[in-house]
Amino acid sequence: MLRRRFPSSSAHHRGNPAMNEQFQALPIDHQHAIAAYPLVFMHDASITTEQWLRFVRRRSRGSSPETGLIAIRDRRGVIHALFSYRIDSDLRVRKRLSISDLIVAHLPGSRIDEAVSNVIAEVSAQYGCQNVTIEQPFAARYPRRARCPTAEALRHPKRRVN
Template sequence: MDQHFQAHPIGLKDAKSAYPLVYLHDASISMEEWLRFARRRCRQPSDRTGLIAIRDRRGLIHALFGYRVDIDLRARKKLCLGNLLVARMPGQLIDEAIIASANELASRFACQTISLEQPFSRRTGVPGACPTTYDLLASRISFIPSTRRH
Protein backbone atom coordinates (compact mmCIF):
# COMPACT_ATOMS: atom_id res chain seq x y z
CA MET A 1 0.00 0.00 0.00
CA ASP A 2 1.11 3.55 -0.69
CA GLN A 3 2.94 5.28 2.17
CA HIS A 4 0.57 8.26 1.95
CA PHE A 5 -2.48 6.12 2.73
CA GLN A 6 -3.01 3.12 4.96
CA ALA A 7 -6.02 0.80 5.16
CA HIS A 8 -7.25 -0.18 8.60
CA PRO A 9 -10.34 -2.03 9.79
CA ILE A 10 -12.88 0.13 11.56
CA GLY A 11 -14.36 -1.23 14.75
CA LEU A 12 -17.39 0.10 16.54
CA LYS A 13 -15.21 2.32 18.75
CA ASP A 14 -13.66 3.91 15.61
CA ALA A 15 -16.93 4.35 13.71
CA LYS A 16 -17.52 7.87 15.03
CA SER A 17 -14.28 9.06 13.41
CA ALA A 18 -15.62 7.95 10.01
CA TYR A 19 -18.91 9.81 10.35
CA PRO A 20 -17.70 13.11 8.79
CA LEU A 21 -17.02 11.26 5.51
CA VAL A 22 -20.41 9.53 5.71
CA TYR A 23 -22.10 12.90 6.34
CA LEU A 24 -20.19 14.49 3.46
CA HIS A 25 -21.47 11.74 1.18
CA ASP A 26 -25.08 11.84 2.41
CA ALA A 27 -26.15 14.43 4.98
CA SER A 28 -29.47 12.65 5.52
CA ILE A 29 -27.72 9.82 7.40
CA SER A 30 -27.65 10.59 11.11
CA MET A 31 -24.86 9.59 13.47
CA GLU A 32 -27.23 7.08 15.09
CA GLU A 33 -28.06 5.47 11.74
CA TRP A 34 -24.37 5.26 10.84
CA LEU A 35 -23.48 3.69 14.20
CA ARG A 36 -26.31 1.18 13.83
CA PHE A 37 -24.98 0.22 10.38
CA ALA A 38 -21.40 -0.05 11.72
CA ARG A 39 -22.57 -2.15 14.67
CA ARG A 40 -24.19 -4.68 12.31
CA ARG A 41 -21.02 -4.85 10.19
CA CYS A 42 -18.74 -5.24 13.21
CA ARG A 43 -20.87 -7.86 14.96
CA GLN A 44 -19.77 -10.70 12.67
CA PRO A 45 -16.27 -12.18 12.41
CA SER A 46 -13.83 -10.07 10.35
CA ASP A 47 -13.26 -12.96 7.94
CA ARG A 48 -16.91 -12.64 6.86
CA THR A 49 -17.69 -8.91 6.90
CA GLY A 50 -16.28 -5.59 8.04
CA LEU A 51 -15.49 -1.95 7.38
CA ILE A 52 -12.20 -0.58 6.07
CA ALA A 53 -11.02 3.03 6.34
CA ILE A 54 -8.27 4.49 4.17
CA ARG A 55 -6.39 7.05 6.27
CA ASP A 56 -3.64 9.50 5.47
CA ARG A 57 -0.54 9.97 7.64
CA ARG A 58 -2.41 12.40 9.89
CA GLY A 59 -5.14 9.83 10.54
CA LEU A 60 -7.81 11.57 8.44
CA ILE A 61 -10.19 9.18 6.68
CA HIS A 62 -10.31 9.74 2.92
CA ALA A 63 -12.20 6.59 1.92
CA LEU A 64 -14.40 4.02 3.55
CA PHE A 65 -15.97 0.79 2.35
CA GLY A 66 -17.71 -2.27 3.64
CA TYR A 67 -16.78 -5.78 2.60
CA ARG A 68 -18.19 -9.25 2.89
CA VAL A 69 -17.00 -12.65 1.74
CA ASP A 70 -19.52 -14.44 -0.47
CA ILE A 71 -19.65 -17.33 -2.93
CA ASP A 72 -19.89 -16.86 -6.71
CA LEU A 73 -21.76 -19.06 -9.20
CA ARG A 74 -18.80 -21.43 -9.45
CA ALA A 75 -18.75 -21.94 -5.66
CA ARG A 76 -15.56 -19.88 -5.30
CA LYS A 77 -15.03 -17.31 -2.59
CA LYS A 78 -15.42 -13.72 -3.74
CA LEU A 79 -14.86 -10.45 -1.96
CA CYS A 80 -17.81 -8.06 -2.30
CA LEU A 81 -17.15 -4.36 -1.71
CA GLY A 82 -20.03 -1.99 -1.07
CA ASN A 83 -20.88 1.40 0.40
CA LEU A 84 -17.72 2.89 -1.07
CA LEU A 85 -17.34 6.49 0.09
CA VAL A 86 -14.42 8.51 -1.23
CA ALA A 87 -13.36 12.09 -0.57
CA ARG A 88 -12.19 13.11 -4.03
CA MET A 89 -8.63 14.32 -4.31
CA PRO A 90 -6.45 15.21 -7.28
CA GLY A 91 -4.51 12.30 -8.70
CA GLN A 92 -5.01 8.59 -8.28
CA LEU A 93 -3.34 7.84 -4.96
CA ILE A 94 -6.59 7.28 -3.07
CA ASP A 95 -7.95 5.04 -5.84
CA GLU A 96 -4.74 3.01 -5.83
CA ALA A 97 -4.92 2.66 -2.05
CA ILE A 98 -8.49 1.33 -2.27
CA ILE A 99 -7.49 -1.18 -4.95
CA ALA A 100 -4.44 -2.30 -2.97
CA SER A 101 -6.58 -2.74 0.14
CA ALA A 102 -9.18 -4.78 -1.75
CA ASN A 103 -6.47 -6.99 -3.24
CA GLU A 104 -4.93 -7.50 0.19
CA LEU A 105 -8.29 -8.48 1.70
CA ALA A 106 -9.03 -10.86 -1.18
CA SER A 107 -5.65 -12.51 -0.68
CA ARG A 108 -6.09 -12.76 3.10
CA PHE A 109 -9.50 -14.42 2.77
CA ALA A 110 -8.52 -16.59 -0.25
CA CYS A 111 -11.07 -14.93 -2.52
CA GLN A 112 -10.56 -15.54 -6.23
CA THR A 113 -12.62 -12.58 -7.40
CA ILE A 114 -13.57 -9.10 -6.23
CA SER A 115 -16.87 -7.41 -7.02
CA LEU A 116 -17.87 -3.82 -6.42
CA GLU A 117 -21.54 -3.38 -5.69
CA GLN A 118 -23.23 -0.46 -7.40
CA PRO A 119 -26.45 0.62 -5.73
CA PHE A 120 -29.35 1.66 -7.86
CA SER A 121 -32.77 3.08 -7.12
CA ARG A 122 -35.88 1.04 -7.53
CA ARG A 123 -38.01 2.05 -10.46
CA THR A 124 -41.30 3.60 -9.60
CA GLY A 125 -44.43 3.26 -11.61
CA VAL A 126 -46.33 0.27 -12.89
CA PRO A 127 -44.36 -2.96 -12.38
CA GLY A 128 -43.44 -4.55 -15.67
CA ALA A 129 -44.57 -1.58 -17.74
CA CYS A 130 -42.21 -0.20 -20.37
CA PRO A 131 -41.83 3.56 -20.26
CA THR A 132 -42.73 5.48 -23.37
CA THR A 133 -40.34 7.94 -24.98
CA TYR A 134 -42.54 10.71 -23.61
CA ASP A 135 -42.19 9.29 -20.08
CA LEU A 136 -38.41 9.10 -20.38
CA LEU A 137 -38.07 12.63 -21.71
CA ALA A 138 -40.46 14.01 -19.11
CA SER A 139 -38.48 12.37 -16.30
CA ARG A 140 -35.20 13.82 -17.59
CA ILE A 141 -36.48 17.37 -17.46
CA SER A 142 -38.50 16.87 -14.27
CA PHE A 143 -41.67 17.59 -16.19
CA ILE A 144 -45.01 16.52 -14.81
CA PRO A 145 -47.32 15.95 -17.74
CA SER A 146 -50.59 17.79 -17.74
CA THR A 147 -53.82 15.95 -18.35
CA ARG A 148 -55.04 18.83 -20.49
CA ARG A 149 -54.12 18.89 -24.15
CA HIS A 150 -54.04 22.17 -26.05
Protein backbone atom coordinates in the same frame (compact mmCIF):
# COMPACT_ATOMS: atom_id res chain seq x y z
CA MET B 1 -14.16 -8.23 12.70
CA LEU B 2 -10.61 -8.19 11.47
CA ARG B 3 -8.21 -6.47 13.81
CA ARG B 4 -5.38 -6.48 11.29
CA ARG B 5 -4.32 -3.33 9.52
CA PHE B 6 -4.17 -3.67 5.79
CA PRO B 7 -1.25 -1.80 4.26
CA SER B 8 -2.16 0.20 1.20
CA SER B 9 0.63 -1.26 -0.86
CA SER B 10 0.65 -4.20 -3.20
CA ALA B 11 3.68 -6.16 -4.32
CA HIS B 12 3.85 -3.90 -7.32
CA HIS B 13 4.27 -0.79 -5.08
CA ARG B 14 6.41 -2.19 -2.26
CA GLY B 15 9.50 -0.41 -3.60
CA ASN B 16 7.83 3.01 -3.46
CA PRO B 17 8.07 4.35 0.13
CA ALA B 18 5.81 7.33 -0.65
CA MET B 19 3.00 4.97 -1.62
CA ASN B 20 3.58 2.80 1.44
CA GLU B 21 3.32 5.77 3.81
CA GLN B 22 0.63 7.90 2.18
CA PHE B 23 -2.39 5.78 3.21
CA GLN B 24 -3.20 3.16 5.79
CA ALA B 25 -6.19 0.84 5.97
CA LEU B 26 -8.00 0.53 9.27
CA PRO B 27 -10.85 -1.87 10.14
CA ILE B 28 -13.79 0.18 11.40
CA ASP B 29 -15.57 -0.96 14.53
CA HIS B 30 -17.70 0.99 17.00
CA GLN B 31 -14.56 2.46 18.58
CA HIS B 32 -13.36 3.99 15.27
CA ALA B 33 -16.77 4.71 13.74
CA ILE B 34 -17.05 8.36 14.75
CA ALA B 35 -13.79 9.18 12.93
CA ALA B 36 -15.36 7.96 9.67
CA TYR B 37 -18.64 9.85 10.10
CA PRO B 38 -17.49 13.13 8.44
CA LEU B 39 -16.86 11.20 5.20
CA VAL B 40 -20.26 9.49 5.47
CA PHE B 41 -21.95 12.85 6.11
CA MET B 42 -20.14 14.44 3.17
CA HIS B 43 -21.41 11.61 0.96
CA ASP B 44 -25.00 11.75 2.24
CA ALA B 45 -26.01 14.45 4.72
CA SER B 46 -29.31 12.67 5.43
CA ILE B 47 -27.48 9.91 7.35
CA THR B 48 -27.42 10.91 11.00
CA THR B 49 -24.64 10.08 13.44
CA GLU B 50 -27.04 7.71 15.21
CA GLN B 51 -27.86 5.87 11.96
CA TRP B 52 -24.17 5.54 11.09
CA LEU B 53 -23.25 4.21 14.54
CA ARG B 54 -26.17 1.74 14.38
CA PHE B 55 -24.94 0.56 10.95
CA VAL B 56 -21.41 0.04 12.30
CA ARG B 57 -22.71 -1.79 15.39
CA ARG B 58 -24.72 -4.16 13.18
CA ARG B 59 -21.66 -4.80 11.01
CA SER B 60 -19.28 -5.37 13.92
CA ARG B 61 -21.37 -6.96 16.71
CA GLY B 62 -20.91 -10.70 16.54
CA SER B 63 -20.30 -10.52 12.83
CA SER B 64 -18.28 -13.12 11.04
CA PRO B 65 -14.59 -12.42 10.50
CA GLU B 66 -15.48 -12.58 6.81
CA THR B 67 -17.43 -9.31 6.89
CA GLY B 68 -16.46 -5.84 7.95
CA LEU B 69 -15.83 -2.19 7.26
CA ILE B 70 -12.48 -0.74 6.23
CA ALA B 71 -11.47 2.91 6.19
CA ILE B 72 -8.44 4.28 4.39
CA ARG B 73 -6.79 7.19 6.15
CA ASP B 74 -3.80 9.40 5.49
CA ARG B 75 -0.83 9.93 7.80
CA ARG B 76 -2.70 12.69 9.64
CA GLY B 77 -5.56 10.29 10.45
CA VAL B 78 -8.02 11.87 8.00
CA ILE B 79 -10.27 9.22 6.44
CA HIS B 80 -10.46 9.52 2.66
CA ALA B 81 -12.37 6.32 1.79
CA LEU B 82 -14.35 3.53 3.33
CA PHE B 83 -16.16 0.42 2.19
CA SER B 84 -17.86 -2.64 3.59
CA TYR B 85 -16.94 -6.13 2.47
CA ARG B 86 -18.13 -9.70 2.79
CA ILE B 87 -16.77 -13.02 1.63
CA ASP B 88 -19.19 -15.26 -0.21
CA SER B 89 -19.03 -17.68 -3.11
CA ASP B 90 -20.08 -17.78 -6.74
CA LEU B 91 -21.92 -20.53 -8.65
CA ARG B 92 -18.70 -22.52 -8.98
CA VAL B 93 -18.21 -22.30 -5.21
CA ARG B 94 -15.15 -20.09 -5.61
CA LYS B 95 -14.55 -17.50 -2.93
CA ARG B 96 -15.62 -13.99 -3.88
CA LEU B 97 -14.93 -10.68 -2.16
CA SER B 98 -17.98 -8.43 -2.42
CA ILE B 99 -17.45 -4.69 -1.88
CA SER B 100 -20.34 -2.34 -1.07
CA ASP B 101 -20.98 1.04 0.54
CA LEU B 102 -17.92 2.46 -1.22
CA ILE B 103 -17.39 6.13 -0.33
CA VAL B 104 -14.32 8.02 -1.56
CA ALA B 105 -13.29 11.66 -1.14
CA HIS B 106 -11.27 12.62 -4.20
CA LEU B 107 -8.52 15.15 -3.72
CA PRO B 108 -6.21 16.08 -6.59
CA GLY B 109 -2.99 14.10 -6.48
CA SER B 110 -3.99 11.96 -3.50
CA ARG B 111 -3.78 8.57 -5.27
CA ILE B 112 -6.75 7.42 -3.19
CA ASP B 113 -8.16 5.30 -6.04
CA GLU B 114 -4.89 3.38 -6.17
CA ALA B 115 -4.91 2.93 -2.38
CA VAL B 116 -8.50 1.61 -2.43
CA SER B 117 -7.63 -0.80 -5.23
CA ASN B 118 -4.53 -2.03 -3.37
CA VAL B 119 -6.40 -2.59 -0.10
CA ILE B 120 -9.18 -4.48 -1.92
CA ALA B 121 -6.57 -6.67 -3.63
CA GLU B 122 -4.91 -7.41 -0.29
CA VAL B 123 -8.19 -8.30 1.45
CA SER B 124 -9.04 -10.54 -1.50
CA ALA B 125 -5.66 -12.28 -1.29
CA GLN B 126 -5.91 -12.65 2.50
CA TYR B 127 -9.15 -14.62 2.12
CA GLY B 128 -8.04 -16.48 -1.02
CA CYS B 129 -10.80 -14.98 -3.19
CA GLN B 130 -10.74 -15.71 -6.91
CA ASN B 131 -13.22 -12.93 -7.78
CA VAL B 132 -14.01 -9.43 -6.60
CA THR B 133 -17.35 -7.72 -7.15
CA ILE B 134 -18.08 -4.08 -6.44
CA GLU B 135 -21.69 -3.13 -6.00
CA GLN B 136 -22.87 0.06 -7.63
CA PRO B 137 -21.80 2.64 -5.07
CA PHE B 138 -24.71 5.05 -5.54
CA ALA B 139 -28.38 4.54 -6.23
CA ALA B 140 -29.28 6.16 -9.53
CA ARG B 141 -31.59 9.07 -8.75
CA TYR B 142 -31.29 10.69 -12.12
CA PRO B 143 -30.87 9.07 -15.53
CA ARG B 144 -27.54 10.86 -16.35
CA ARG B 145 -25.64 10.69 -13.11
CA ALA B 146 -21.85 10.77 -13.06
CA ARG B 147 -20.17 7.48 -12.17
CA CYS B 148 -17.99 6.96 -9.12
CA PRO B 149 -14.37 7.57 -10.21
CA THR B 150 -13.00 4.96 -7.81
CA ALA B 151 -15.35 2.22 -9.02
CA GLU B 152 -14.45 3.14 -12.61
CA ALA B 153 -10.73 2.98 -11.80
CA LEU B 154 -11.20 -0.44 -10.22
CA ARG B 155 -13.16 -1.70 -13.24
CA HIS B 156 -10.65 -0.29 -15.74
CA PRO B 157 -7.24 -0.26 -14.01
CA LYS B 158 -5.39 0.78 -17.19
CA ARG B 159 -7.38 4.02 -17.43
CA ARG B 160 -6.34 6.79 -15.07
CA VAL B 161 -9.22 8.62 -13.39
CA ASN B 162 -8.44 12.07 -11.93
